[in-house]
Amino acid sequence: MSDTQSYIQQNKQRFLDELIELLKIASISADPAYNQDVLNCADAVAKHLANAGADQVEICETKGYPVVYGEKIINPELPTVLVYGHYDVQPADPLELWESGPFEPVVKKTELHPEGAIFARGSADDKGQFFMHVKAFEAMMKTNSLPCNIKFIIEGEEEVGSVSLAGFLEENKEKLSCDVILISDTHIYSNEQPTVTTGLRGLSYMEVEVEGPNRDLHSGLYGGAVPNPINVLAEMIAKLHDEEGRITIDGFYDNVEIVSAEDRAEMNKLKDNPEEFKKSIGLSGVEGETGYTTLERTSIRPTLDVNGIWGGYTGEGAKTVIPSKAFAKISMRLVPYQTDEEITEKFTKYFEKIAPASVKVKVTPHHGGMPYVLQSNTKEFQAAKKAMEKAFGKEVLPYRSGGSIPITSLFEKILGAKSVLMGFGLDSDAIHSPNEHYGLYNFYKGIESIPYFFEFYTQQ
Amino acid sequence: MSDTQSYIQQNKQRFLDELIELLKIASISADPAYNQDVLNCADAVAKHLANAGADQVEICETKGYPVVYGEKIINPELPTVLVYGHYDVQPADPLELWESGPFEPVVKKTELHPEGAIFARGSADDKGQFFMHVKAFEAMMKTNSLPCNIKFIIEGEEEVGSVSLAGFLEENKEKLSCDVILISDTHIYSNEQPTVTTGLRGLSYMEVEVEGPNRDLHSGLYGGAVPNPINVLAEMIAKLHDEEGRITIDGFYDNVEIVSAEDRAEMNKLKDNPEEFKKSIGLSGVEGETGYTTLERTSIRPTLDVNGIWGGYTGEGAKTVIPSKAFAKISMRLVPYQTDEEITEKFTKYFEKIAPASVKVKVTPHHGGMPYVLQSNTKEFQAAKKAMEKAFGKEVLPYRSGGSIPITSLFEKILGAKSVLMGFGLDSDAIHSPNEHYGLYNFYKGIESIPYFFEFYTQQ
Incomplete structure (x- = not known):
């Protein structure tokens, strides 16, 4: 075992303890009531980066929540990997459905996680995942094995649409120059079938308001x-899909990528167990x-969901x-080559x-946000695949996520670099839901995989 | 002018002041947080009845909120009028739409109420209206002009479906025996065209829950x-009406009274000013x-409305x-000869x-609740019509309300007496809405009309 991997094994418990502390901070970016918690979380992240060995650690102000920056430049001639993550989390409601407090992390064993999983808001999305990079970086620093330059940007507004990130990237183009962006904010297909995410759906998110009479009226009179x-809003929502489950918005499918029959067949090789899928979320169909x-x-089809609805007496x-009045929040997931601007307008x-x-x-x-695709014949994908295969001891497949x-398309546009989506969560982690959790197996496999990625990427 | 009417004129301001005090009590029966206020309101009503001259005043316990009782039996041989009203009120939300506090009554002039209207939750529904009976009773007592027996039952659960009233009526059949029930909890067509309500719609009110997955899910994954x-709930709600605005529930119209062309023509004589109607509620159509x-x-057609909807992130x-899960509150207004049980089941x-x-x-x-009809050839209707004609100095028409x-059908079933719906509000009073109000003109015309009703009813 390499020094780096040994270091990781020896410090596993401490890594977990540190993550638990980070998860106690209720860094909910969507709710102004948690403003100070979000800022406190940025401080904590900066301290972790500095302790791990990063230079130039900085809490960079933006118009919204700050971006935490840190770097280690070992040789300007060598390639640079930019690690991206986010320290903000989703709101925790409905609180009554949590079995333990969303910000009181607990490790519990589950059927899918016999080695235990850590339950807390942000455990999988994304604190537990970006923190793997901080710890893998620490391991490489302590064992003198970092093979290239590294930069970190950990932002605090991912869950509210990364509103300040584009500006930050534009203003810091030089400082953030890099060859590849490495992100762990996705999931693998399963612990038995690890995957690297090669596609992401885009997003268009709207709030709608329907106003009838200018005041509340008595329904009898x-x-x-x-x-x-x-009633009108319900009828309008019903009209957004046809009987076949297709979205009826004019021109909605105009730019949708037509995936070839071969690619669809390849994609469906990933074991799709409908019974298990249904069971996992309690559905009969x-x-x-x-x-x-x-x-x-x-993955390859765009969708439309109502994410919230309210009106009248509740x-x-x-x-x-x-x-x-009646209100709804409605979002659409987009696929290549739809654009969010186009769909918002339509x-x-x-x-x-x-x-x-x-x-x-x-x-x-x-x-x-725009949809994203990383072709599997690129060196970025290949380095991730090999790294994970070494850590998991299993073949790793490409996978398109929903x-x-x-920000992946932002990075490409502004920094001119491809993003590698090497996430380690599971579909069942309940991110954005009560009882979000992250498997300890996944957490540790992530920390192990990351130094391998640096190794394979720089060897190419 | 009779002594009774003189007494009313001389005490107008005090009557209003007393009503204002009563309106300050937030007797919201639907919300357990206001439990004590509802009970305090029952106390206040009992005191008013006793002060007005009622005997046997009692706050009668029920399984829910109490019914306030009082009576004046001047001669067991004479007929008995039972006055019904309710001291509970609707919830006041949305609070931010009130121009003054819902429980901080203010008298203001409006276009429709040049003499002023009193703004407060419950001003028209029903505190301001049952209180007219207490004051008219006081006037008859003070001037020794009560021509028959009178009993009062003022309940505290009307806004939550009068859940305890049937039991109370059953248990107190003897005590409540009467010849007619007099209720002011409806409105007239307009101050220019006073009406007596001869029909009411019934009600069937449901809460529905649609459960999909057994936990909240990430809409991307x-x-x-x-x-x-x-989405499913919206589609189901959309399916409750067809393109013609008809309700699609199987068998929904099976028992609907078919109103004759003549009766419809008669009914439509009431000036129906669509432009004014639309303007009053800010609608273009x-x-x-x-x-x-x-x-x-x-009035003569059953309807279905969603009264509240909620689900997801709001x-x-x-x-x-x-x-x-997603939820909705859905209610249907029923017409003769639908029954609420039948419709609830369908x-x-x-x-x-x-x-x-x-x-x-x-x-x-x-x-x-069941729909209700009072034929216009009955002596009950005729007494009300004549009383109001004398007070308003105008012809009074029969009117069917939505x-x-x-409880009107309960009274008929248990006490065997017809209800006379002699309400004095206006359609525009915003009952159940922010800025509920009740015209002072209406309040005083009501107090004046009531002694005339007693006069005409006992003369017959």
């Missing part, structure tokens, strides 16, 4: 004669666009009201078109 | 492959069941979640039928 904004497998529906008991147009004349409709785009990391 | 309960006028849609910002069956196999659906009935007072 007015019911039947006025447009009820909740799955549904989606006609003509595609579950794997395809969540308290205890019964109130016979026709509300003035959605807005269509949503306004299908609104009855008697209501007013307001569509407000939240954040968006999630979005909008 | 799962979107497109699983049933999203919000109205909509409803094809083939019916606005007046008909809100906080600030964006969260890419597919929630496990709704439940249909809602379960249209649910996709991949989701679980739960339907929980809240409260219901609202529900489920």
Whole structure:
């Protein structure tokens, strides 16, 4: 075993203890109430980078939450790997569904994680994952085995659309110059079948408001004669899909990549166990666009989901009201070669078109992001594949994921470098949900894989 | 002017001041947080009854909130009028839309109320209206002009479906024996065209829950492959109406009274000013069941409205979640000869039928109530009509309202007496909405009309 790997084995428990401390910080970027926690988290990340051996550690101000920077330049002639991660987390609600506090990390064994998993908001997304890089870096530094330059940017706004990141990248192009970007913010197919993510879906996220009468009305006196904004919103949402599960927005599929039959066959080699899939989320049946497998529906096909809806009386008991307004948050996952701008515009147009004349409709785009693909014949992909194969002792396959990391296309555009999505989570980690967790096996396999990536990448 | 009417004129300001005090009590029966306020309100009502001259005043315990009772039996041989009202009020939210505090009554002039209107939750529904009876009773007592026996029952659960009232009536049949029930909890067509309500719609109120996956999921990783309960609920709600605005529930119209063309023509004589109607609620267009006028849609036709909907992420910002569950409160207004039991059953069956196999659906009935009709050739109706004609100095027409007072059919069943719905509010009073108000003109016309009702009713 190399010195680096030995160092990792010897310090496993400490790595975990340190992660647990980091997970106690409620760095929820979407909710202004947690402002100070997010800032505290940035401080903690900076300290970890410095302790691991990074130079020039800096908490870089942005218009929003800061980006934490650190680097180790061992030789300007050598390649540079830029590690990206995010220290902010999703809101934790609904709190009542957590078995332990979202910010009181607990290690528990589960069926899928016989070695234990750490339960906490952000454990898999993304604190537990970016922290692997900090610890792998520490291991390489302590054992003098870092084979090239490294830079870190750990941001605090990923869960709110990385709103300040583009500006930060533009302003710091020089400082961030690199040959490849390494990101662990995705998942592998399973612990038995590790994968490197080669595709991500883009995102277009909208908030819609439907206004009927200019005040809440009594449903007895007015019911039947006025447009009820909740009923209208429901009908409009229903019109966003057809009977085949296809999205009805005009021109929505215009730019969708047509994946060849061969590629689809290759993709479906990944064991798609519908029974296990259904069981894992308690469903008796799955549904989606006609003509595609579950794997395809969540990777190469665009989708539309309502992420939140509200309006009228939602308290205890019964109130016979026709509300003035109803609201929904609606997001679409995009695939190559759709763009978020294009889809945001098409959605807005269509949503306004299908609104009855008697209501007013307001569509407000939240954040968006472009879809991303990394071809499997690139040296970036090959280095990741080999690194993980060495750590897992198994063949590693390419995998297209349904999630979005909008910044991958930003990196390509501004820094001119490809991103390698070497995530180690599992689909079942419940990220963005109550009881989010991250397997200790995955955490450690990640830390082991990272130094191998540096090795293979610089050898090429 | 009679002594009674003089007394009323001389005490107008005090009557209003007393009502203002009563409106300060936040007697919201739907919300357990206001438990003590509801009880305090019962106390206040009891004191008012006693002060006005009632005997046997009692705060009668029930399984829920108490019923306040009082009576004046001047001669057991004479007829007895039972006055019903309710001292509980609707929840006040959304609070931010109130121009003054819902429990901080203010008198303000408006276009429709040049003499002023009192703004507060419960001002029209129903504190301001039952209080007219207390004050009219006081006036008759002080001037020795009460021509028959009177009993009061003022309940505290009307806004939550009068859940304890049937039991109370059953247990106190003797005590409550009467010849007619007099209720002011409805509105007149306008101050220019006073009306007596001769019909009410019934109510069936349901809460529905749609469960998809057994936990919240990340919409990127799962979107497109699983049933999203919000999308499913929206589609199910959309299926509750057809393109003609008709309700699609199997057998929904089976027992609907077919109103004759003559009666419809008579009914539509009430000036239905669509422009003013639209303007009053800020709508550019109205909509409803094809083939019916606005007046008909809100009186002789049954309707279905979503009164509340919620699910997923509804906080600030964006969260890419597919929630496990979505919820809605859905109510239907019924017309003769539908029954709430029948409709509750038909709704439940249909809602379960249209649910996709991949989701679980739960339907929980809240409260219901039967539709009601009072024929205009009865002496009860005639006494009310004449009383109001004398007070308003105008012809009074019969009017069918869209609202529900489920207890009218209870009274008929248990006490064997007809209810006279002699309400004095206006459609525009914003009951159940922010800025509920009640015109002072209406309040005083009500107090003046009531002694006339007693006079005409006992003369017959």
